[in-house]
Amino acid sequence: MEKITIIGLPMDLGQNRRGVDMGPSAIRYAEVVERLDSLGFDVEDSGDIMIGRPAQLDTSETKLNNLKEVTIGSRLLAEKVDAILGKNSFPLVLGGDHSIAIGTLAGASKHYENLGVIWFDAHGDLNTDETTPSGNIHGMSLAVSLGLGNDELVNIHGYSPKIKPENVVIIGARSLDEGERKLITAKEIKVFSMHEIDRRGMAAVIEETIAFFNEKTDGVHLSVDMDALDPIDAPGVGTPVLGGITYRESHLAMEMLSESGIVTSAEFVEVNPILDDKNKTATVAVALMGSLFGEKLV
Incomplete structure (x- = not known):
């Protein structure tokens, strides 16, 4: 029986809207454990990583908002994900804003020679401290994992880079900053924008993504x-x-x-119950997790 270990990082400090720190609770309320249990997995919910919240939101000299707290959270999550994989369990991380991916990837990539990453997102999250228009770290998490940006973030868990640009596929992009566009071009990062999805269909996009990773990666986050x-x-x-x-x-x-069997770790982030309608977004997230872990309609 395959084991799944759930870990939450209820942090909203990577961006400037309160509420996403309640995402892990909302996802649990939507019965993620029960859903995965029903599919026959051995599910362990190891709870949440709790970090302190600053008395006031910090904008440091680096221009990055709440750098200290995001760094602490990322370090703790990296250690946890590393340990989960060390026990041959599948890490399922619940966010929290997308800055938590810095920690997830830092913990996961140590276990693979060439970890692939599917970035299912409207945004590229490829800003650095030099290109960020906001200072929000949730818009930098993919760049940080590529070894670009603030030294504290880049070197979390003691090594850098965590991933290679040629092992990244972004799916669903439709809101990219100018600095991100330049980086995508310079690093030749594979992007399936909404234009591509509309034109070619999701099936073709995922088929190409799977083939892309099958050729060169030994794990996919x-x-x-x-x-x-x-x-x-x-x-x-x-x-x-x-x-x-x-x-x-x-x-x-x-x-x-799910059918391809290539995914070796996952995270679901940016669920904000305050902005939601009757926990709809968390319920959708749990339904997607069900499909990822093999749930079928018939």
């Missing part, structure tokens, strides 16, 4: 920002962008990834 979905289907996110991936397209993606 799936990072799902719920704002990848259209706000009609996932309204409870901090940075909604119209024209996103549909509910059904998202399920198809998860189902195909």
